[in-house]
Amino acid sequence: xxxxxxxxxxxxxxxxxxxxxxxxxxxxxxxxxxxxxxxxxxxxxxxxxxxxxxxxxxxxxxxxxxxxxxxxxxxxxxxxxxxxxxxxxxxxxxxxxxxxxxxxxxxxxxxxxxxxxxxxxxxxxxxxxxxxxxxxxxxxxxxxxxxxxxxxxxxxxxxxxxxxxxxxxxxxxxxxxxxxxxxxxxxxxxxxxxxxxxxxxxxxxxxxxxxxxxxxxxxxxxxxxxxxxxxxxxxxxxxxxxxxxxxxxxxxxxxxxxxxxxxxxxxxxxxxxxxxxxxxxxxxxxxxxxxxxxxxxxxxxxxxxxxxxxxxxxxxxxxxxxxxxxxxxxxxxxxxxxxxxxxxxxxxxxxxxxxxxxxxxxxxxxxxxxxxxxxxxxxxxx
Amino acid sequence: xxxxxxxxxxxxxxxxxxxxxxxxxxxxxxxxxxxxxxxxxxxxxxxxxxxxxxxxxxxxxxxxxxxxxxxxxxxxxxxxxxxxxxxxxxxxxxxxxxxxxxxxxxxxxxxxxxxxxxxxxxxxxxxxxxxxxxxxxxxxxxxxxxx
Numbered sequence: 166x167x168x169x170x171x172x173x174x175x176x177x178x179x180x181x182x183x184x185x186x187x188x189x190x191x192x193x194x195x196x197x198x199x200x201x202x203x204x205x206x207x208x209x210x211x212x213x214x215x216x217x218x219x220x221x222x223x224x225x226x227x228x229x230x231x232x233x234x235x236x237x238x239x240x241x242x243x244x245x246x247x248x249x250x251x252x253x254x255x256x257x258x259x260x261x262x263x264x265x266x267x268x269x270x271x272x273x274x275x276x277x278x279x280x281x282x283x284x285x286x287x288x289x290x291x292x293x294x295x296x297x298x299x300x301x302x303x304x305x306x307x308x309x310x311x312x313x314x315x316x317x318x319x320x321x322x323x324x325x326x327x328x329x330x331x332x333x334x335x336x337x338x339x340x341x342x343x344x345x346x347x348x349x350x351x352x353x354x355x356x357x358x359x360x361x362x363x364x365x366x367x368x369x370x371x372x373x374x375x376x377x378x379x380x381x382x383x384x385x386x387x388x389x390x391x392x393x394x395x396x397x398x399x400x401x402x403x404x405x406x407x408x409x410x411x412x413x414x415x416x417x418x419x420x421x422x423x424x425x426x427x428x429x430x431x432x433x434x435x436x437x438x439x440x441x442x443x444x445x446x447x448x449x450x451x452x453x454x455x456x457x458x459x460x461x462x463x464x465x466x467x468x469x470x471x472x473x474x475x476x477x478x479x480x481x482x483x484x485x486x487x488x489x490x491x492x493x494x495x496x497x498x499x500x501x502x503x504x505x506x507x508x509x510x511x512x513x514x515x516x517x518x519x520x521x522x523x524x525x526x527x528x529x530x531x532x533x534x535x536x537x538x539x540x541x542x543x544x545x546x547x
Numbered sequence: 548x549x550x551x552x553x554x555x556x557x558x559x560x561x562x563x564x565x566x567x568x569x570x571x572x573x574x575x576x577x578x579x580x581x582x583x584x585x586x587x588x589x590x591x592x593x594x595x596x597x598x599x600x601x602x603x604x605x606x607x608x609x610x611x612x613x614x615x616x617x618x619x620x621x622x623x624x625x626x627x628x629x630x631x632x633x634x635x636x637x638x639x640x641x642x643x644x645x646x647x648x649x650x651x652x653x654x655x656x657x658x659x660x661x662x663x664x665x666x667x668x669x670x671x672x673x674x675x676x677x678x679x680x681x682x683x684x685x686x687x688x689x690x691x692x693x694x
Contacts (some may be wrong), residue, residue, distance in 0.1 A: 200653075200675065200676070201674075201675055201676035201677065201678075204676045204677075206690075208691070209690075209691060240572075243572055244569070244570065244571050244572055244577075247570065247572065248572065249572060249573075250572070250573075369600070370648065370649045370650065371649055371650045372600050372601050372602070372648065372649075372650030372651075373650075385600070385622050390620065390622045390623075390625050391574060391575075391620070391625055391627070392573075392574060392625075393573070393574065397573075451569070452569065453569070453571075453577075454571075454577055454618065454627055454629070456620075456627070463602065463620075465602045465603060465618065467603075467605045467616065467618065469607055477607075478605070478607045478608070480603065480605035480606075480607075482602060482603035482654075486603070486653060486654075487602075487603075487650055487653075489653075490649075490650065490652060490653055
């Protein structure tokens with residue numbers, strides 16, 4: 166059977182992955198995922214850094230959800246040290262995490278629009294993402310890599326003078342995002358329906374998390390299952406769909422933006438006064454687990470300490486690590502031109518195609534450029 | 548379900564007596580269960596039947612042993628149950644849980660790459676992170692091993 170390899174390197178995108186597809190005509194019969202092209206040895210590096218330094222290191226694991234890794238890590242260390250985080254710090258953690266979710270989901274929607282040739286959706290969603298990044302710049306000084314998390318609390322406060330500006334942005338998003346969601350449904354609904362279907366059984370057996378799992382009807386969300394930061398005190402719903410296709414994943418993400426705005430409004434209204442960072446002495450020997458819901462799903466850090474100021478072992482599992490193998494179940498049965506959007510649908514920090522090698526039955530190879538693949542994907546949208 | 552009830556249930560279902568809890572600030576305690584290495588597949592099956600979702604497996608080097616920690620999340624109960632087992636460094640081999648939980652395929656391949664632990668019964672225990680050409684430095688020494 167002819168075999169097609171997508172990836173592993175794309176100069177524009179951050180996370181390379183190779184997807185080997187077996188095709189019959191234009192129908193995908195089987196898929197195999199290869200990772201490891203961007204292994205940076207962060208777990209090993211972490212063993213030689215102090216707890217203070219590791220928060221900065223793990224922030225650089227992902228350029229899109231750069232808040233969630235330090236959040237997981239500091240929670241694990243706080244468990245070991247028995248450090249109680251001040252209430253205000255918990256709320257600030259929640260605010261940063263939810264702003265991050267909004268910007269990440271809008272970024273994903275823009276990329277999905279780009280892949281499908283729906284440039285208006287691409288332009289609009291990135292236009293709406295911009296004010297969120299402006300808030301980050303205002304609050305943290307950076308548009309990315311916020312450096313807000315610290316063991317015992319947060320590094321910077323959100324002064325009350327900034328709150329009206331954040332509320333204003335939320336108001337803007339609250340008006341625009343439902344309209345954008347409606348537009349996505351009307352213009353891309355047909356294109357995305359019934360492709361890349363993940364069944365509930367497969368979602369469970371591949372241990373998927375995040376929107377990928379929630380689109381199949383699994384009500385799992387770390388914010389509800391293992392509450393952290395200020396989530397136990399805030400009201401929100403788990404957004405679920407039952408279909409499991411790419412459209413369902415899109416709708417889950419759109420719904421989550423609305424929920425995030427709702428959470429942010431509550432958190433800003435109830436932001437308690439007080440300290441933002443607890444004092445602590447040495448971290449004793451022990452082990453701790455930090456969990457947080459990243460935009461892509463559950464993130465988990467396991468930290469083992471030995472009484473020094475550095476971790477003895479630091480295991481990190483990002484959500485894409487469990488969502489990516491599920492593509493092996495999502496891709497077969499679909500058309501080749503849909504492969505692009507299905508791979509993107511799990512939001513794998515979006516990684517893939519520089520060029521594709523098509524091998525025909527006689528074993529001849531042909532290299533297809535990124536433009537050609539994009540054209541295939543876009544023509545199918547018409 | 549309260550944590551004591553859950554521990555009692557785990558005692559009945561799992562082939563072990565050693566269950567301990569570690570504090571978790573602002574939430575339910577983390578449960579750690581010690582399991583003998585040959586029983587790990589049975590234990591994983593039991594937790595899966597209780598609705599457990601495998602988050603990941605951590606491998607920690609401890610003197611002459613490797614500790615493998617299987618992190619399960621019981622989403623309904625909101626509790627993390629961690630199965631802990633040890634294998635000797637000289638003969639690091641343990642039953643694979645991939646035939647029971649398909650989602651464990653990647654992480655077992657990763658631990659095989661980085662620590663050299665062999666997972667018996669894994670459907671395809673090939674390289675995941677390292678390239679096929681990687682020989683080790685010194686040769687035969689997996690990269691995350693300290694000695």
